[in-house]
Each structure stands twice: as C-alpha cells, then as structure tokens.
Amino acid sequence: MNTEQHVLTMIREFDAPRELVFEAFLDPDQLAAWFGPVGIDSPRDRIVVEPRVGGVWQLVMTWDEDGAPKESPIDAVITAYDPPALLVATQKAEPDAGITLLLEMRLEFEVLEGDRTRLHLTQGPFDSDEWVEMTREGWGTSFTKLDTLLVRD
Template sequence: MTDTTETQDLVITRVFDAPPELVYRAFTDPDQLAAWFGPAGWSVPRATVSVEARVGGHQRFTMVNDADPSMTSAVDATFTELVENELLVGTQRVDVGAGEITMALRLEFHDEEGRTRLVLRQGPFSPGTESGAREGWGSSFGKLDALLAR
C-alpha cells in the first residue's frame, strides 16, 4: 500500500537590500509587520497584530481580504528559538477558513555585506498547497522590499 499523504516543506531564499537588523525588525515590530505582511489583495490591520519577541513569546495577526473583509486568516505563532537579528523559529497555527493547520516556521537572517539573505522554511504542506504559499510569500516580500526602501 502506498502512502498518498506525503508532505513537503517550503524553502525560500531571498536577498533583501537592507541589513539583518532591519529585516528582522520587520518580522518582530507590530507596526512594520502590519505594513507589509500578506499577499497582494490582503492586508493586516494593525489592531490585530501582537508580537512578543522572546522564547515562549508570540506573533499574532489576522490577514483580511481587501475585496471581501469577511474573508480572514488568523495566524497565532509561538517562538521556540530566537536569536535577535539572526533567527526566529516557531510553531504557527493558521486559520485557513476550512479549519486550522499547524506548521513549523524557521527564519534565518544572514548578513551579506550589509544586505540580508533570508532563508525561510515552513511546513509541512500537503501536496499542491506549497505553491500557493510560495506565491503568497513572494508577494508579501515585494511589499517588504518597498518598506525597507523607505
């Protein structure tokens, strides 16, 4: 019998034209997170964001669809490892409308001569869902590029 429930992790490497401390802060400062997180067509109201950047702390927010605000996706993450400006690791519970999923998230911030190479690992994803998450992160990172350029 073959197991058809194979899962996979999403791995994205992206270089940002900003030092690691600024990219890290974009993930841990509530005002900045609200300014860039979410793919095109989605936003994160600042009132929904709460971040406590420490081991055992949390990152909580709700993405809202711009065209239909009744469509939302809440994220509730708990940090399990944290090294300021270098590493964020945690477990995320994400409300995807049809239920809640739990995933691991690891963000590594590498200094490359004043720029940041971010390595993101998230999962597990069921077959076919990893590509949507990749597209969502790519769109969000476009917004983060614009924020960091200010």
Template sequence: MTDLVITRVFDAPRDMVYRAFVDPDQVAAWFGPVGWSVPRDSVEIDPRPGGKQAFTMVNDDDPSMTSPVAATFVEVVENELLVGEEDVSHIPDFGADKLRMRIEFFDEEGGRTRLVLTQSPFPAAMETGAREGWGSSFTKLDKLLA
C-alpha cells in the same frame, strides 16, 4: 508533504530586516500578499521563546474574507533566527496539525541580508500559492526597507 524553502536577498542590513518581522507597526505595513492587509490593531508580537505572534490578514476587496495567524515562538535569536509553530489542524486539507516556520537572517556583501524561510511540513498542493504569496509580501517589504 514537503518543506517549503524560500530564499530572498533584501537590500537592507540584517537588523533592519529582522525588525520588520518582530515590530508590530512594520508587520502591519508589509505582511500579506498584494490585495490583503493586516490591521495594526490585530498585531500582537512577543519575540521570545513561548511568546505569541498573532495577526489577521484582511482581503482589501472583501473585508469579510480574513486569514488569522496565531503562532508561538519556540526559538528566537535576535537578528539571526525566528522559529514559530502554528496550530493548523482547523485548515481543511492541510494534512498536518502543526506548521513550523523557520526564518534565518544572514549578512550579505554590501550591507544586504539573505533571508531563508522554511515552512514544514507543507502540503505540496499549496506550494505554488504560498510561494506567490510570500513573493508578493516580500515585494511590499522591499518598499518598506527602501
């Protein structure tokens, strides 16, 4: 097991990038790697400690292939920090019962935002696919923020 850490700079102010993670309309517009989409009616987000984040990614070519996400926020600081935990005990070979995701938002020069995403504990065997998935999602987010 490892920590999956991804850092990405977005060409948008911090409050705008933060909103893209907590506004259901925006999450539906960008989340999921290319080839997957998130139906707006599947998105539920209550960004406060104890609040839920739930949605379902659906494969564009085969809608019977889905990947549901159901997490609980444990720490929220508006425009700065989102921390959530998800029960992953149902995922074969994951090797942990809970996955914690921490997303930090930092101001960068020129009105840009540095995002640092940490998922842990994370199975090393799944790291490459996860990095590619996040990178693909963030490419969609870049377009939304432009």
C-alpha cells in the same frame, strides 16, 4: 500521507542590514505595512508580537471576496529566538475542513556584503504541493512589499 515532501523553502535577498530585516518581522507597525499577499491587509490592531521564546506571533490577514469580508488568522508561538539571526515559530493551521496541521516557520537571516541580508525561509510541512505554491506566492508578494518598506534614502 508523507508530508515531508510538502515543505516550502525560499531564499530572498534584501538591500538592507540584517537588523532592519529581522525587526520588520517583529515590529507590529512594520508587519501591518508589508505582511500578506498583494490585495490582503494585516490590520495593525490585530497584530501581537512577544519577541521571546514562548511569546506569541499573531496577526490576522483580511480581504474581501465577492463582496464578503474574509480573514485568515495566524496564531503562532515563538520556539526559537536569536536576534538578529534566527526566528522560529510554530502554528496550527487548518487548510481544509477537518485537517489540522502543525506548521513551523523558520527564518534565518544571513549578513551579506554591502549591508545586505539573505533570508532563508523554511515553512511546513503542508498537506499538498498546492498549499506550498500558494504560500510561496504569498510570501513572494509580501517580500516585494517589504522591499519597498526597507528602501533606504
């Protein structure tokens, strides 16, 4: 199976300075407010971020499915850290029973005119296009929540 084709790439622009967007990925209080697709929570007491190479980037997404509580932990290790330009983390993921993937999340933060930021996100490799599209949708709704959080007066 060639997993190289199953890599998510997204570009998203934010109406906020690069430093603020970068910090939103590291501050547990902010992560709790925006991380996870609509309808999914990331409880503050289950977020740990150690902003350095070798540090952890951990959180647990929680939701109810047919009345039963569900959760999806993200347990990543930061492998590259160059604030406020670059954050790279690697995590083990188990999308299906018996399948373990090593996923890399690469976030590059580009300065734009007018105190805006362009985020380049690359994540993968996933084991299927279905997982790429589900992850794209999740990031998309998460970024909509982040837009709201970053609104300036």
